[in-house]
Amino acid sequence: MLKHKIFQKLTSLLTFGALVLSASALAQTAIDVKSKSFTDSLGQKLQLRIDAVADSPVPGLVQLYTDRGLFYASDDGKHFLQARVYNVENSIVDVTENALKDMRVSGMEKFADSAIVFKAKNEKHVINVFTDATCGYCRKLHNEMDQLNDLGITVRYLAFPRAGVGSSVYKDAVSIWCAKDPQDAITRAKAGETVASAHCENQVAEQYNFGKQIGVNGTPNIVFPDGSVIPGYQPAKMLADALAQAAG
Template identity: 40%
Template sequence: MKPFLFLLLGAFSLSACAQSPAPGEGGETPGPAAPAAAAPVDPGTPEGRAVATIRKLNPRVEVDRVAEAPIEGFREVVVSGQVLYVSDDGRYLLQGSLFDVEKGRDVSQDGLAQVRRELLATVPADDRIVFAPEDPDYTVTVFTDTECGYCRKLHQEIDEYNRLGIAIEYLAFPRMGPASPDFAEMVSVWCARDRRQALTDAKDGKRVPKRDCTNPVAMHYDLGQRIGLTGTPMIVTEQGIQMPGYMPPAALREALDQIAAEG
């Protein structure tokens, strides 16, 4: 049980780290509030008992989804990008992947994909930095950082992704955290008059003029934590599927074609 306790106790601290700094702390102006967690549930229901079980371990944790699980007698709960299973009486808790042998796939990812879709849908188009062909076949969301090597590699190939019909919509994830120079640089990028050029310059190691404005960087950072981000770049498909880190343009196109074919 200790690993799970650590997970839940850590879940709140990660979420707390992601909040917008107050004015005057680091110079950033807070952006839009992060999306709300799941709506309250009736405490007398299996869903309510599942949420109560989670909150016994951490009263302040955000539950993003609670629903019937693929296994009888359990509810599926999504917490900070993790999928957990709680018995309908609230007594037992399971963590880990749930693999359907007959279907040959990890069904625990279905609920998490739904949460990703719902949370990403709350991000306005104006809060994204978009590199897209005129009529893309696919659109992916990429949580990016200006300092990470594979984020830079992905951006160096942005023309090839676009040529292959893939639109890239960037969200910010300064992995060093809100108090870091990395965070401040990403604020400057999102506050630039030409965000696309500022992001390209930052990824090329060029100096980006320091700017401040109402910006979504803290909200993006919090969102990344909530959908289970473990490293950058994090590529998420329109279906809410997380891809395995950086993927070369041709490999990503092939994977997206396969997902579309599986329907």
């Protein structure tokens, strides 16, 4: 009888631990950590769309994955924080940045088929770059595409029209992504040429909105395979060195 009770207790603890790890690590959109009424009420008050909730490493706080980034709230919903959380127990670890890295990596997978890809022949690394064809430093980076590819770096472009959805820059981005040859279209656009108007089903708005979710506020914004970010232009050789260092 005693063994049976101990077994039941261990089973309950293991089950609970698995649920917590699953919610925290995956931030599942089912929103099981808190009731839907909690997220609906908080989202309405803050004018945010809360996509997922997960346990925070700080007792009493939960992580909110929203359409405008990663935030925190007290578990009673009375307090809201825009903050960075650091674990200083053994060394200084940016917990918020690690959560954002996971968010970036998992989110990029949604756009695997809608990115404009310049693939390296002997691929060593893949970077995702939020870009705007009118951005001067985006053009500078694009001018080094042959160097990047020769260094084994595949570039996957995601649209980030800085003026927002519905702007002329956004419409140009749609035309680029809907062109018969998007690679040629984006190359011409970044050379200052006019791209012929085109329409199709596209994910330009979704890519832009995802960029805002993960903290993109300028271009180029370069996302490494581990989810870390370089917010601006870097020469091809420096990028290659940084990627090799990040890969260990």
